[in-house]
């Protein structure tokens with residue numbers, strides 16, 4: 264085991280002098296410790312310094328054991344001077360120095376026999392719950408104290424998996440020739456219909472938070488052909504459900520000359536690749552949080568909306584053509600498929616103005632589902648400006664406020680298509696979380712605007 268570099272970029276004045284001296288410039292991570300430095304070889308008697316959060320204190324007659332956490336790694340401190348112990352409280356951030364002793368009894372295979380302790384950040388009061396508790400406090404209490412809650416081992420695993428997932432998605436899309444972009448989040452007009460917008464004042468003008476990057480990503484297919492964005496979307500949804508947030512993170516993809524089929528194939532590859540990547544890079548974390556093992560068929564199934572309403576009709580749920588599929592319908596059909604699948608060819612009236620019709624009734628569109636949960640929706644887009652204008656009018660949207668968006672359509676807009684995928688929804692599926700708030704760092708919903 265080699266642990267030989269300190270990894271602290273700070274120069275905090277309350278850090279013990281002996282530690283401060285060695286705060287250098289190295290950012291290497293050895294064996295997962297970020298705040299540990301061992302001088303020379305890792306062997307009995309080596310000088311060692313560590314900083315971290317106090318996890319537990321076990322006092323015995325002549326000697327006490329303090330476990331501190333550095334980057335999720337636990338280090339046992341052995342303290343036989345009661346004076347040193349006096350100021351140490353659970354959750355405080357401390358620095359300690361002493362000598363290293365190898366022992367199989369301590370986590371990590373070594374302990375530090377301490378001769379100097381400094382309290383760097385002292386807890387002022389006991390936190391409302393113990394981060395190591397097995398009895399999970401209510402979600403409201405946890406979200407009210409989110410930074411503390413995020414220190415729970417489950418959350419450390421979950422958000423590490425999230426980062427691996429995003430990284431994998433990004434790399435996959437780069438490998439397919441997509442350019443990563445960022446589009447404005449303060450916008451002048453609706454992109455998904457007027458109902459669910461958050462209004463705000465932009466100097467002396469009315470503006471809104473972006474419901475999606477829809478119009479921008481479409482425009483960007485003219486200069487860049489293939490683009491993607493991973494960013495926030497804002498929906499003033501009145502829904503108090505377990506799968507809706509007011510601010511969510513969306514993976515938005517748009518590509519020139521992609522057909523509906525191309526898009527579904529891209530999603531098929533992307534989901535397959537992400538699952539395989541995270542199970543390669545993070546399998547220990549996934550196992551720890553008891554993530555379901557999602558098997559994928561050779562190719563994700565595709566059902567048309569028409570096929571689904573026929574099936575539902577035969578199973579005692581009559582849906583008229585053109586009516587949306589409700590939660591109960593999706594639960595019934597979703598449990599029948601019991602996997603990822605696409606619903607294609609949605610009726611024109613159920614899709615936004617920019618979706619390309621296939622005929623007079625249905626569109627070149629799809630939703631990606633996992634059982635009853637919608638993970639993504641997309642399709643081919645209208646690229647003829649006169650049809651777009653007509654659709655805007657039919658949707659009751661003011662054509663005037665779309666005039667800037669319509670400009671590129673007169674100057675060689677390629678046929679294109681794309682999709683939006685809810686990152687939290689995908690993460691719910693991967694981790695088995697049943698409440699979307701669990702997989703968002705700082706969830707926003709009808710009732711929650713802070714922290």
Ligand code: AMO
Pocket residue numbers: 455474475477498500506507508509511513515516637638639640641642681682683684685686687688
């Ligand atoms: P749509 O509105 O279906 O389509 O959104 C795409 C995906 O984003 C996720 N999502 C949400 N997740 C959590 N909370 C919400 N309130 C929420 N709203 C949406 C879902 C959904 O499938 N512009 C189109 C996409 C496109 O055609 O490219 C759009 O926004 O997973």
